[in-house]
Amino acid sequence: MIFQRIGSIFIYVCLNLIAHGFHAPRNLFNRRITVKMSLTQSPSLKKVIVLGGDGFCGWPTALHLSDIGHEVIIVDNLSRRKIDVELGCDSLTPIAAIQDRCNVWNSVSGKRIKFKYIDVATEYAELLQLLKDEKPDSVVHFAEQRAAPYSMRTPKSKRYTVDNNLSGTNNLLCAIVESELDIHVVHLGTMGVYGYGTSGGEIPEGYLDVLLPGGRPATILHPAYPGSIYHLTKCLDALTFQFYNKNDGIRVTDLHQGIVWGTNTLQTVRDERLINRFDYDGDYGTVLNRFLMQASLNIPLTVYGTGGQTRAFIHISDTARCIEIAINNPPAPGNVLTSLRLYVYTHAHMYVCLRFSLCSWKNNQMSLVLMPLS
Amino acid sequence: MIFQRIGSIFIYVCLNLIAHGFHAPRNLFNRRITVKMSLTQSPSLKKVIVLGGDGFCGWPTALHLSDIGHEVIIVDNLSRRKIDVELGCDSLTPIAAIQDRCNVWNSVSGKRIKFKYIDVATEYAELLQLLKDEKPDSVVHFAEQRAAPYSMRTPKSKRYTVDNNLSGTNNLLCAIVESELDIHVVHLGTMGVYGYGTSGGEIPEGYLDVLLPGGRPATILHPAYPGSIYHLTKCLDALTFQFYNKNDGIRVTDLHQGIVWGTNTLQTVRDERLINRFDYDGDYGTVLNRFLMQASLNIPLTVYGTGGQTRAFIHISDTARCIEIAINNPPAPGNVLTSLRLYVYTHAHMYVCLRFSLCSWKNNQMSLVLMPLS
Numbered sequence: 001m002i003f004q005r006i007g008s009i010f011i012y013v014c015l016n017l018i019a020h021g022f023h024a025p026r027n028l029f030n031r032r033i034t035v036k037m038s039l040t041q042s043p044s045l046k047k048v049i050v051l052g053g054d055g056f057c058g059w060p061t062a063l064h065l066s067d068i069g070h071e072v073i074i075v076d077n078l079s080r081r082k083i084d085v086e087l088g089c090d091s092l093t094p095i096a097a098i099q100d101r102c103n104v105w106n107s108v109s110g111k112r113i114k115f116k117y118i119d120v121a122t123e124y125a126e127l128l129q130l131l132k133d134e135k136p137d138s139v140v141h142f143a144e145q146r147a148a149p150y151s152m153r154t155p156k157s158k159r160y161t162v163d164n165n166l167s168g169t170n171n172l173l174c175a176i177v178e179s180e181l182d183i184h185v186v187h188l189g190t191m192g193v194y195g196y197g198t199s200g201g202e203i204p205e206g207y208l209d210v211l212l213p214g215g216r217p218a219t220i221l222h223p224a225y226p227g228s229i230y231h232l233t234k235c236l237d238a239l240t241f242q243f244y245n246k247n248d249g250i251r252v253t254d255l256h257q258g259i260v261w262g263t264n265t266l267q268t269v270r271d272e273r274l275i276n277r278f279d280y281d282g283d284y285g286t287v288l289n290r291f292l293m294q295a296s297l298n299i300p301l302t303v304y305g306t307g308g309q310t311r312a313f314i315h316i317s318d319t320a321r322c323i324e325i326a327i328n329n330p331p332a333p334g335n336v337l338t339s340l341r342l343y344v345y346t347h348a349h350m351y352v353c354l355r356f357s358l359c360s361w362k363n364n365q366m367s368l369v370l371m372p373l374s
Numbered sequence: 375m376i377f378q379r380i381g382s383i384f385i386y387v388c389l390n391l392i393a394h395g396f397h398a399p400r401n402l403f404n405r406r407i408t409v410k411m412s413l414t415q416s417p418s419l420k421k422v423i424v425l426g427g428d429g430f431c432g433w434p435t436a437l438h439l440s441d442i443g444h445e446v447i448i449v450d451n452l453s454r455r456k457i458d459v460e461l462g463c464d465s466l467t468p469i470a471a472i473q474d475r476c477n478v479w480n481s482v483s484g485k486r487i488k489f490k491y492i493d494v495a496t497e498y499a500e501l502l503q504l505l506k507d508e509k510p511d512s513v514v515h516f517a518e519q520r521a522a523p524y525s526m527r528t529p530k531s532k533r534y535t536v537d538n539n540l541s542g543t544n545n546l547l548c549a550i551v552e553s554e555l556d557i558h559v560v561h562l563g564t565m566g567v568y569g570y571g572t573s574g575g576e577i578p579e580g581y582l583d584v585l586l587p588g589g590r591p592a593t594i595l596h597p598a599y600p601g602s603i604y605h606l607t608k609c610l611d612a613l614t615f616q617f618y619n620k621n622d623g624i625r626v627t628d629l630h631q632g633i634v635w636g637t638n639t640l641q642t643v644r645d646e647r648l649i650n651r652f653d654y655d656g657d658y659g660t661v662l663n664r665f666l667m668q669a670s671l672n673i674p675l676t677v678y679g680t681g682g683q684t685r686a687f688i689h690i691s692d693t694a695r696c697i698e699i700a701i702n703n704p705p706a707p708g709n710v711l712t713s714l715r716l717y718v719y720t721h722a723h724m725y726v727c728l729r730f731s732l733c734s735w736k737n738n739q740m741s742l743v744l745m746p747l748s
Contacts, residue, residue, distance in 0.1 A: 124533060155552045159498060162544045163537070166610070170536045178529045210584040212597070220597040223586070224613060232617045236540070236610045239598060243606045 047071040047134060048327060051120055051172065052142030054098045055080050056277050057188060057260055057319055061140060063267035063274065064320035065327070066111045073134060074102070075127075075143070077119035079164070080277075080284075083150070089284070091277035092293075093263060104273045121168040128175040131183065138327045139176075141187040143168050144233065148192070150283040151230035158229045165233035166240070173244040182251070184330035186323055187241065189234045189256040191312045195225025251333065253326040257319060258312025261288050265317045276316065287311070421445040421508060422701060425494055425546065426516030428472045429454050430651050430658075431562060431634055431693055435514060437641035437648065438694035439701070440485045447508060448476070449501075449517070451493035453538070454651075454658075457524070463658070465651035466667075467637060478647045495542040502549040505557065512701045513550075515561040517542050518607065522566070524657040525604035532603045539607035540614070547618040556625070558704035560697055561615065563608045563630040565686045569599025625707065627700040631693060632686025635662050639691045650690065661685070 048065055052058040053074030066072040076098060084090050096104065102113045118126045120143045131139075144165040145151060151161040169187075176183045194203050207219045221242060224235035237254070244250040268274045279285045280293040294301050314322075422439050426432040427448030440446040450472060458464050470478065476487045492500045494517045505513075518539040519525060525535040543561075550557045568577050581593045595616060598609035611628070618624040642648045653659045654667040668675050688696075 124529070128529075155498070155502075155548050158548050159541070159544060163541055166540050167533070167537055170533060174529050174532050208586055210586065210594075212582055212584065218597045220584075220594065223592045223594040224616075226613075226617050227621075229617075232614065235613055239600075239609055239613065240606065242598075243600050243603075247601075 045069045045071070046137035046327060047073070048138045048140060049073045049075055049130070049134065049136045050140045050142065051075045051168070052144065053115075053140075054078055054101075055142055055146070056279065057146075057316065058140075058142040059101065060265045060268055060276050060316050061142070061320040061323050062113060063105060064265060064317075065140075065324060066105065066113050067109065067267050068324065069111075070327070071112075073114045073116060073130075073136070074098070075116045075118050075120065075130065077117065077121075077143075079119075079145070083145075083284075087281060087283060089279070089281040092280055093275045093278040095275060095277050096273040100273055104271050105267075108270050108274075109267075120171055121164045124171050124175060127171060128178055131175055131179045131181060135181055136183055138184045138186060138330070139172060140323055140327070141169065141172055141185055143172075144237075145230065147284045148228035148230040151233075152228050153283065161229050161233055162236075165230075166236055169237045169240055173240065173248075173250055176250055177244070177248045182333065184327070185241070185250060185252045186326040187237065187252065187254045188319070188323075189238065189254045190231060191256050191258045192227060192231040193224050193235050193238065193256060194222055195227065249333070251331045253329075253331065255322055255326060257314050257322065259286050259288075259314070260316050260319050261286065261313050262316040265320060288313075419443045419445070420511035420701060421447070422512045422514060423447045423449055423504070423508065423510045424514045424516065425449045425542070426518065427489075427514075428452060428475075429516055429520070430653065431520075431690065432514075432516040433475065434639040434642055434650050434690050435516070435694040435697050436487060437479060438639060438691075439514075439698060440479065440487050441483065441641050442698065443485075444701070445486075447488045447490060447504075447510070448472070449490045449492050449494065449504065451491065451495075451517075453493075453519070457519075457658075461524075461655060461657060463653070463655040466654055467649045467652045469649060469651050470647040474647055478645050479641075482644050482648075483641075494545055495538045498545050498549060501545060502552055505549055505553045505555060509555055510557055512558045512560060512704070513546060514697055514701070515543065515546060515559055517546075518611075519604065521658045522602035522604040525607075526602050527657065535603050535607055536610075539604075540610055543611045543614055547614065547622075547624055550624055551618070551622045556707065558701070559615070559624060559626045560700040561611065561626065561628045562693070562697075563612065563628045564605060565630050565632045566601060566605040567598050567609050567612065567630060568596055569601065623707070625705045627703075627705065629696055629700060631688050631696065633660050633662075633688070634690050634693050635660065635687050636690040639694060662687075 048070045050058055050062045050065070050072060053062040053072075054076035058074070058076070062072050062074050078098065095101075098115055102115050106112050116126075116130060118130065120127050145157075145161045150157050152158065172185065176185070191203075203222065208222055209217060209219055212218050221238055224238070226232040226235050234256075241250075241252040241254055245252055263276050263278045265276070268276045278289060280289045282290070285293070291301050422444045424432050424436045424439070424446060427436040427446075428450035432448070432450070436446050436448050452472065469475075472489050476489050480486050490500075490504060492504065494501050519531075519535045524531050526532065546559065550559070565577075577596065582596055583591060583593055586592050595612055598612070600606040600609050608630075615624075615626040615628055619626055637650050637652045639650070642650045652663060654663045656664070659667070665675050
């Protein structure tokens with residue numbers, strides 16, 4: 001049913017290739033994830049609010065957290081669906097309404113996910129009241145406009161991205177302070193804050209120790225090289241987290257991941273009404289998805305430049321697992337005036353580094369070759 | 375007339391002390407300003423829009439620029455006056471309505487300052503149209519909530535400060551890009567972005583060259599140590615300027631100054647209806663002003679801690695001159711992909727460093743001793 005929309009079995013094969021064929025070798029490159037897996041794996045169950053829990057990352061993460069026993073509340077303003085309307089696009093996969101999604105999950109899993117329709121960037125009072133009512137242990141913050149191309153599309157989309165993303169992050173942190181609750185924030189950043197093509201070396205985790213001119217030691221965030229307004233907002237988020245951690249002791253884990261690929265997870269396949277979204281348009285469709293669609297429609301692949309760019313990729317299942325690990329391992333509470341800051345506010349990036357180097361198109365067949373970085 | 379409000383001649387003496395007595399020795403500590411004075415001093419006259427031109431820094435700066443021949447347009451949403459209403463405070467000096475201010479200035483000077491009532495944080499279309507209509511050479515950006523105490527007062531004021539300051543800055547830069555005009559932005563930052571009490575050394579200008587772990591060289595903004603939401607927004611501004619400079623070639627000068635003191639300038643004294651505001655409340659009144667008022671009312675001075683904190687101070691006349699110098703010396707246009715970036719986007723701080731160390735109160739007399747840093 002899903003694939004009737006494009007009338008091609010070819011895309012189905014490719015999707016399976018991505019979902020399964022790439023899944024095994026992916027583990028070959030999972031060094032960073034393996035490191036993180038040594039952290040706590042058998043935690044107490046928690047109450048978790050997932051902001052942006054109806055989105056591409058948010059929905060499978062919410063299901064994953066619910067599946068392993070956490071109590072999950074989804075907060076979303078459904079902006080991603082509204083942007084589909086604005087762009088005249090739609091998910092290739094027919095996603096159910098969020099209310100139906102939750103009902104189906106609650107029915108098939110025996111768990112219970114609640115949904116709250118709140119815009120965290122503009123409805124501060126509602127957000128604060130929810131925190132006070134629910135007293136969550138953790139808030140997972142996905143409630144941001146997440147497409148770099150969309151963020152650069154028009155002055156309106158630039159301004160929306162800055163206003164939405166920054167106000168949302170600040171509202172969340174401000175509300176946590178006002179609630180006087182000790183809530184751990186887990187935020188999804190992006191590898192793009194480090195810049196593309198300029199770093200030229202391993203990216204260390206956490207704060208960096210450098211010497212300023214004059215020989216003064218300083219502990220800094222990794223220098224920010226945002227390549228779009230979207231990436232800029234993630235850099236601004238990082239500074240904002242740093243401030244609220246230092247000033248108010250808010251515990252934050254900021255995960256900088258690469259491009260999230262894949263569609264379904266072990267949870268979303270339990271019922272077709274739980275399926276995750278699949279974007280393939282020029283704004284929200286990432287490179288893998290767009291190439292698949294172009295191939296299936298027998299049109300040239302829009303390879304950028306020589307096709308030799310490198311990007312970090314992570315499967316949606318691993319994104320959900322990373323969030324789980326972060327939730328299970330909150331930074332220790334600490335007096336922010338001590339040297340514990342590094343442990344109170346942590347950065348971590350967990351990614352699979354691949355060279356997306358070869359896309360050939362001949363005889364109506366496409367080969368996508370994902371190669372590990374040497 | 376001005377001083378009838380507090381019924382004391384004492385404050386008048388103190389104000390004169392600040393306005394004149396401190397004015398001469400101030401030059402003893404003007405090393406950085408002297409350096410900047412070697413820049414172009416006889417420029418072509420320009421069209422300048424002053425955002426926030428009704429405020430404490432904006433008004434005397436607008437008059438100064440007009441006085442030396444630049445064509446000045448003031449843009450303001452009068453938020454500072456509205457916050458007075460909110461706080462139940464008022465300027466000690468009876469400031470005239472902005473329309474009257476402009477009329478009086480145009481009358482006494484023979485120049486012409488126009489006023490536009492626009493909120494740059496929310497009225498993007500109006501801001502863009504103004505840029506297109508007026509085609510200014512420079513925009514001076516003062517349109518930010520500028521009190522650290524106010525920014526930390528309540529969740530509402532925290533959120534207002536972030537939303538207003540970030541949206542305003544992003545709107546301005548976005549509108550300049552959309553206008554396709556080559557407009558130089560001069561922004562007033564704050565010394566506070568460097569943190570207080572933590573730097574321990576000279577603060578270099580411009581970008582800093584550091585080595586990241588692994589021996590990778592990087593050119594970074596000075597590490598940000600904001601001590602309040604207000605200071606945080608200035609750090610976020612800096613990242614935003616860096617992005618728009620790199621991505622769109624926008625030329626920006628970000629001036630990080632210390633606490634601006636003083637009330638009047640050579641221009642504001644020409645007519646009492648041109649007088650600048652004098653704030654002495656707990657939010658907008660800075661330390662000098664508050665001590666003066668406390669002394670005049672015979673109440674204890676609110677010295678913080680031991681009184682041994684150091685801050686950088688700059689007289690309002692010098693703020694206006696710094697802006698003038700920045701306008702006269704825009705960064706060279708450059709291909710942002712070259713190494714010219716440092717010259718395209720400049721940081722500069724011009725300040726007088728003083729130790730504000732002794733405030734004694736006895737026999738109804740107050741001594742304020744400002745000492746140069748050794």
